[in-house]
Amino acid sequence: MLDTIDKAILSVLQQDSTLSVSEVADRVNLSTTPCWRRIQKLEQDGVIARRVVLLDAKKLNVGVTVLVEIKTAQHTAAWLRRFCEVVATIPEVVEVYRMSGHIDYMLKVVVPHIEAYDGVYKRLISEVDIFDVSSSFSMETIKHTTMLPLDYVL
The missing domain is CATH 3.30.70.920 (Lrp/AsnC effector binding domain/regulation of amino acid metabolism (RAM) domain)
Known part of the structure; x- marks a missing residue:
């Protein structure tokens, strides 16, 4: 079961998964270590399936x-x-x-x-x-x- 902090972390990471743990922690009003633990748990539980880079299809000529x-x-x-x-x-x-x-x-x-x-x-x-x-x-x-x-x- 996810709480409001987990949802906030997921929301931040869905917008930009390249943020450092400390940046995510700042955005969800949490200290770094607990934020890192929550992210690790979300990954272990499969809620975070993977982190990827989104590419611009037009710039890659597949528009x-x-x-x-x-x-x-x-x-x-x-x-x-x-x-x-x-x-x-x-x-x-x-x-x-x-x-x-x-x-x-x-x-x-x-x-x-x-x-x-x-x-x-x-x-x-x-x-x-x-x-x-x-x-x-x-x-x-x-x-x-x-x-x-x-x-x-x-």
Whole structure:
């Protein structure tokens, strides 16, 4: 169970995980050692899964985002295993979701242009048996965050 100080620490770290422990401690009104212990516990408990650097997609020439809806006619463990293996090897595929409803899987793909996406598409369909693929290109990013809401923590 997380208390308000843990939530404050998580909020600060979600905004900037490069802060030193003393800077985090200052922002949550705690001394350094107890703050460090709390961060260590949050990491040990798996609440903090990892710390990463967020990169600017446009500056890396992968500013085109494609949302790909996939339907399969095969709902077998073997098909799923193969699908997971294939998408894991395609670096342009940055997110994969198994869905409820009329779509089986949703992929988020980042590429420099439509032609590059076509290469991803061709690779995907050559390695996995897919019933239907529908791709939508994002025109504008309205909101993009990696910060999770902390209001629901028990």
